[in-house]
Amino acid sequence: MAVEEWFIRYLREFEREFRRIREELARMEEELMRPLYDVEHGALEPLYEVERRGDEVIIRVDLAGVKSKDDISLSVVDGKLVLDAKLEKPFMVSDITLLRGKSFTEYHLEIELPPGAKEDEIKASFRGGMLEIRIPVNIKRVKVKVE
Amino acid sequence: MEEKWEFYLEKEVPENAYFLVGLPDVGLVGPISTSHLVKTYQLEELGYIDSPLLPSVILFHKGKPHFPIRIYGGYRGDDYILVLHADVAVPPAYIHKLAELIVEKGLELKVKELVLLGGIAVPNRMKIEKPKTYVASISPEVMEEAEKKGVEPLSDGFVGGIYAQILKEGYKKGLKTYALLSECFFNYPDPGAAAATLKALEKMINQEIDVSKLLEQEEEIRIKLREFMKRTMEAMRGSGKEYEFTVPALYA
Numbered sequence A: 001m002a003v004e005e006w007f008i009r010y011l012r013e014f015e016r017e018f019r020r021i022r023e024e025l026a027r028m029e030e031e032l033m034r035p036l037y038d039v040e041h042g043a044l045e046p047l048y049e050v051e052r053r054g055d056e057v058i059i060r061v062d063l064a065g066v067k068s069k070d071d072i073s074l075s076v077v078d079g080k081l082v083l084d085a086k087l088e089k090p091f092m093v094s095d096i097t098l099l100r101g102k103s104f105t106e107y108h109l110e111i112e113l114p115p116g117a118k119e120d121e122i123k124a125s126f127r128g129g130m131l132e133i134r135i136p137v138n139i140k141r142v143k144v145k146v147e
Numbered sequence B: 001m002e003e004k005w006e007f008y009l010e011k012e013v014p015e016n017a018y019f020l021v022g023l024p025d026v027g028l029v030g031p032i033s034t035s036h037l038v039k040t041y042q043l044e045e046l047g048y049i050d051s052p053l054l055p056s057v058i059l060f061h062k063g064k065p066h067f068p069i070r071i072y073g074g075y076r077g078d079d080y081i082l083v084l085h086a087d088v089a090v091p092p093a094y095i096h097k098l099a100e101l102i103v104e105k106g107l108e109l110k111v112k113e114l115v116l117l118g119g120i121a122v123p124n125r126m127k128i129e130k131p132k133t134y135v136a137s138i139s140p141e142v143m144e145e146a147e148k149k150g151v152e153p154l155s156d157g158f159v160g161g162i163y164a165q166i167l168k169e170g171y172k173k174g175l176k177t178y179a180l181l182s183e184c185f186f187n188y189p190d191p192g193a194a195a196a197t198l199k200a201l202e203k204m205i206n207q208e209i210d211v212s213k214l215l216e217q218e219e220e221i222r223i224k225l226r227e228f229m230k231r232t233m234e235a236m237r238g239s240g241k242e243y244e245f246t247v248p249a250l251y252a
Helices: A002-033 B026-042 B092-108 B140-148 B162-172 B192-207 B210-214 B219-225 B226-236 B241-245
Strands: A047-051 A056-062 A070-079 A080-092 A103-112 A123-127 A129-138 B006-009 B018-022 B044-050 B059-061 B064-066 B068-075 B079-087 B114-123 B131-136 B176-182
Touching: A002 A103, A047 A103, A047 A123, A056 A103, A056 B131, A056 B241, A070 A129, A103 B226, A123 B162, B006 B079, B018 B026, B026 B079, B026 B176, B026 B210, B026 B226, B092 B114, B092 B162, B114 B192, B131 B140, B131 B192, B140 B176, B176 B192, B192 B210, B192 B219, B219 B226
Parallel strands: B018 B079, B018 B114, B114 B176
Antiparallel strands: A047 A056, A056 A129, A070 A080, A080 A103, A123 A129, B006 B044, B044 B068, B059 B064, B068 B079, B131 B176
């Protein structure tokens, strides 16, 4: 009986893990296939990178075509960083038939904040079309005695 | 799947050509450079490279279909310029075969030099106004020659990805091969770095290259190539490029 219970538990765990991996792969595939154009809202998704450095998470966003920091709106909404930035002039894609005639006027990006983010201490700077966002994070530290 | 590669040329290419290569990599410096050269020098499309191992795509431009990896050529004064331009990233598993093919074809066509146009990612690119360009080659003579022409040799660190493989193949098979690599962003299209690479090429092959249009259209190119950059970053995983930020054990 004990062996049977163990086996059923093992199968359930295996099934759960299998489902988790399948969902993660589907999410990655969706992310990869998703275009960086939102035709309906005339918005572009910018390229960005995330770097963890000590007590800080740094996000760098390429906002090519945005001229001034005054054209950028950055806020925290329900644990998400929400970025909107206006392009200096509308961007038209003439090289792709399916997008011909469509006009894009802004960037839009939403990123989940890292766990422990100090929302009130987030800083951002803009230079040469690149936005750098610095997010300080609380880190739990426990001193381990070395014997 | 069979590793079959085809290098097709519609027309004959004269001997002693400069063979310039622009493959997708960090900052897309290679394809941005070769695309600019093809337009500026008004080079003619001569052929393509194809393989069942490449992504199954055809590119349409002004109603005309094109292979994603294409060969262009044309005279510039007395020199013949042969250009390999790619609009798709090469998966890491196949870079060895492609590197072999490029070098073998270079030898068969009796090209003068095989020049790899690209970038080398630096973490502080945001703060660099004018990116530096380095020459990398396995041959010390080529490095010396480049230094005399005013291009700084890459003295320390790794060169990774397909260009490292082409440098090795070129050296082993006795073809003069070098890479011109400019400081660039890792995962953002970098026309500024491409302009720097082309200015270094100008010194190496003694042919004027006007990069003003490239710099004027910098922001537009950055916006346009976001998707291509994203696909390239995905394809580049495991290509060896990640080593470029690594301190070699040699220095430990």
